[in-house]
Amino acid sequence: MLPPALAIAVAAAGCAKAINYPSPTGPLHTFAAESASATPSASGPLRVVSFNIAYAIEIDRAIEVLKESRPLRSPDVLALQEMDAPGTERIAKALHMNAVYYPSGVHPKHHRDFGCAILSPWPLVDPHKVLLPHPARVSGLIRAATSAVVVRGDERVRAYSVHLPSPQAVSGGDRKEQLRVLAADADSAGMPVVIAGDFNSNGKVAELERQGFDWVTRDIGVTRPVTLFGMQIRGLHYDHILTRGLSRAGGPDSMGVVNDNRKASDHRPIWALLVPSPAPAPR
Secondary structure (H helix, E strand, O other): OOOHHHHHHHHHHHOOOOEEOOOOOOOOEEEOOOOOOOOOOOOOOEEEEEEEOHHHOOHHHHHHHHHHOHHHOOOOEEEEEEEOHHHHHHHHHHHOOEEEEEEEEEEOOOOEEEEEEEEEOOOEEEEEEEEOOOOOOOOOOOOEEEEEEEEEOOEEEEEEEEEOOOOOOOOHHHHHHHHHHHHHHHHOOOOOEEEEEEOOOOHHHHHHHHOOOEEOOOOOOOOEEEEEOOEEEEEEOOEEEEEEOEEEOOOOOOEEEOOOOOOOOOOOOEEEEEEEOOOOOOO
């Protein structure tokens, strides 16, 4: 049994509340690439990478993964989750990328900003924050997706980085409604759309399919292993990439999971190669 003082402290920590940023316009953090690196070709497939870097703690390890894992190198769109501004800036500088970051709020676990970021070697314009309904049951944290338009040569793509609450924090129906809000925002984009991130679910992602999105990573495999004493006892399929106006490139190497995340997170980074969707055949 815990001593009374310790029991009170543990209970208080478990009931700690988030500090939300409810403004639809901020706080906004942008970072411009300080020096140019080899720019990806604007003529090839669009390389999209997503990585939940748990609480933005192991940034150096995450940079190693992003630099040294071949499928993750030189992405056109890099969606990051569980980030703070300093971690986003460090990754942007290390990879010579531009970045847009909107925190959802201050997370009560580490008392730091907590949110999603979009990075790209291409210009990022029209940054946009999407407030999602239904705060978490205990912490009260209100999630927000981060979006920006990636200007890749003559191509423009509206990209979203999203992190939905855990199944313990909101109901499955609430999570579906959050996805409908995200889809409604994307409806106004007027250009191809990419949504990438940690959905804290596999089945609920189908809600975006019902809204007309192509779930290109449906069969991607385990992205969130659950371990006990160093052994995987369960595998969760939580991280995904969906598109509208784009399709997965052909071939077996057009999407995947990088299993060796260098202990940067409890999630594994994912990637997909996308090309313009073929125009519908004339009637």
